[in-house]
Amino acid sequence: xxxxxxxxxxxxxxxxxxFTNIGSQLFSNPYSPYSYIPNSKQISASLELIHRLGxxxxxxxxxxxxxxxxxxxxxxxxxxxxxxxxxxLVHFVRELEPNAEPCPKVLIVAPLSGHHATLxxxxxxxxxxxxxxxxxxxxxxxxxxxxxxxxxLDDYVEYVQAFIRSLGPxxxxxxxxxxxxxxxxxISLMAGNKEAVMPKSMIMMGGPLDTRYSPTEVNxxxxxxxxxxxxxxxxxxxxxxxxxxxxxxxxxxxQHAGFVSMNPDKHMQSHYDYYLNxxxxxxxxxxxxxxxxxxxxxVLDMPAEYYLDTIRVVFQEHLLPxxxxxxxxxxxxxxHIRNVKLMTVEGxxxxxxxxxxTRVAHELCGNIPKAxxxxxxxxxxxxxxxxxxxxxxxxIFPEVKEFINNxxxx
Numbered sequence: 413x414x415x416x417x418x419x420x421x422x423x424x425x426x427x428x429x430x431f432t433n434i435g436s437q438l439f440s441n442p443y444s445p446y447s448y449i450p451n452s453k454q455i456s457a458s459l460e461l462i463h464r465l466g467x468x469x470x471x472x473x474x475x476x477x478x479x480x481x482x483x484x485x486x487x488x489x490x491x492x493x494x495x496x497x498x499x500x501l502v503h504f505v506r507e508l509e510p511n512a513e514p515c516p517k518v519l520i521v522a523p524l525s526g527h528h529a530t531l532x533x534x535x536x537x538x539x540x541x542x543x544x545x546x547x548x549x550x551x552x553x554x555x556x557x558x559x560x561x562x563x564x565l566d567d568y569v570e571y572v573q574a575f576i577r578s579l580g581p582x583x584x585x586x587x588x589x590x591x592x593x594x595x596x597x598x599i600s601l602m603a604g605n606k607e608a609v610m611p612k613s614m615i616m617m618g619g620p621l622d623t624r625y626s627p628t629e630v631n632x633x634x635x636x637x638x639x640x641x642x643x644x645x646x647x648x649x650x651x652x653x654x655x656x657x658x659x660x661x662x663x664x665x666x667q668h669a670g671f672v673s674m675n676p677d678k679h680m681q682s683h684y685d686y687y688l689n690x691x692x693x694x695x696x697x698x699x700x701x702x703x704x705x706x707x708x709x710x711v712l713d714m715p716a717e718y719y720l721d722t723i724r725v726v727f728q729e730h731l732l733p734x735x736x737x738x739x740x741x742x743x744x745x746x747x748h749i750r751n752v753k754l755m756t757v758e759g760x761x762x763x764x765x766x767x768x769x770t771r772v773a774h775e776l777c778g779n780i781p782k783a784x785x786x787x788x789x790x791x792x793x794x795x796x797x798x799x800x801x802x803x804x805x806x807x808i809f810p811e812v813k814e815f816i817n818n819x820x821x822x
Contacts, residue, residue: 592619626766634727664711
């Protein structure tokens, strides 16, 4: 009933949000006489804040239309390279000169953890300056018909394997946060099968490979609540207004509430600052706020089976680092990986993935030569700063670029 109650609340807020949006413009538009009455800026700012707190946030667009390559701006368009029931593989095609040198191909595996893949927009845009980029764009589970069946963590692993095989051997795989676990499993199983098509390198950024290291508040919830609590309290059924009616999901609005509850004071201050900047007419700051929260507040539902598998395998039983994880009946053994270079990235101030949780990949992949492993501890970086923002662009990306280029040079 919680999902239905949430939808009822949304239906109540929708006309209020629409009304306050119109009202805000009425008291701020220079062509409106109401914009010249006393306190019009305060009234407009208040109505705008109410509008944004009550509005529905849809999946944002990628909005990557061009990128600078070697001091030249080139056009970019996104196209679906592969389509699967629960994920689209998106290729960002750079419209280079016909005689341009081919550049390294990178598969960015985006997290399926509540936000849309567009959260990696800055990651993609930055990588496009030097690489041919593909991204996993996960589909909101509430929009997937029950006829498509279930989606488990094992299915995620197989999706990654299928994408790697299709993109060929000259490939570098970058996993951001949650997908480090299924990506390491996918490549381990492929290595164990001695497959001909293997990626050249894997770059793992801020991922929970072993949450027993430096457990965070996020890890703590999973370890203090029994599996049955997650199954009984957090799993709900998609209501009738969506294509996935009847599907069991972990709703995005619950994940969003969890995100906000981690730093409620920070979000309250951010909204108050937005209100003040609206009154001051500070367009740069207000646009920055809108851009961030348009992305942050846009969430998707996760398939219940996948979410519960992740809770059990990754956060409660730690099956990967303990060497006890079986995917489709086959044991995952990272020691099978020998000829894939490894880079790990952790943020010094990461409060979602603790220190050592990603770096442990160096221990798990014991047969990768030490010379083929590299770890970057990003000073002053929180979780999102690893893959988005100034620190990502100016400090982390140059290291990633050098690592990939060195791998390609042999």
